[in-house]
Amino acid sequence: MAMGSSIAVGTIFVTSFDIPQMLLIWAGVVFASVLRTFTGFGFALAVVPVFAVFLPPTEVAVLAASLSLVLSFVSLRIWWGVFSVVEILPLILLAGVGTALGTFLLVGMSGASFQLWAGIAVLLACFGVTLSRPANPVDSPALKGGAGLLAGLMNGALAVPGPPMIVYALLTQFDPARSRALLMLFITTSSLLALVSYAVADLFVAATPWYVALALPALFVGDRLGNALFVKYSGEFYRRVSVLVLFFMGIVVIVRAL
DSSP states (O other), X not given: OOXXXXXXXXXXXXXXXXXXXXXXXXXXXXXXXXXXXXXXXXXXXXXXXXXXXXXXXXXXXXXXXXXXXXXXXXXXXXXXXXBOGGGGHHHHHHHHHHHHHHHHHHHTOOHHHHHHHHHHHHHHHHHHHHHOOOSSOOOOHHHHXXXXXXXXXXXXXXXXXXXXXXXXXXXXXXXXXXXXXXXXHHHHHHHHHHHHHHHHTTOXXXXXXXXXXXXXXXXXXXXXXXXXXXXXHTTHHHHHHHHHHHHHHHHHHHHHHO
């Protein structure tokens, strides 16, 4: 069942939406925004399974990447200036290669497969957060290269670049504020790469701007709530909450896809 229908009238689009579905979408976007602003990751991980119930995989990916980019600008005050682009340039370049490859996978993916892999991505993120506890920060070119390429692949195929980068950030950055900023900066560039790749693959649909506009209030609310929670509870608490919520979400999505 589609989330909405769009009728083109010249350059104007009249869109009708099912109210219960929109309430569910808003709830998903608020939760995803809180999670992203609170931890630095998790927006696509949380929102893709919700969108996948109503929309085909290609539209889900485009919408998730669009909203993720908008949220990045809404949260600019949090991550801007903590890291320079030069510091993570190798990650971005490899992510660009992976995003292009992942987009080709997305085009031929069924709805059930898309939901299954989205759920698996969530569980991988959970295990990465749980297991990544070194005594000292890790500095490895292989780790950086692998994280960038794999994050790009998941970015193009699922609009979910987070899992590999979550592991990378937790292995290399022990300060929660820097870890969150690194993830936000990388996810911002990943969203841009994904949208460029989707545009080249002609995956955009006319209804996408309407969905983005309707989700904006939920984005702003979630961003404010998430930052307030980070200020009050940053540290080990946010890791435990994120892992627990994402784990149950991953299980639910995988069960639905089977």
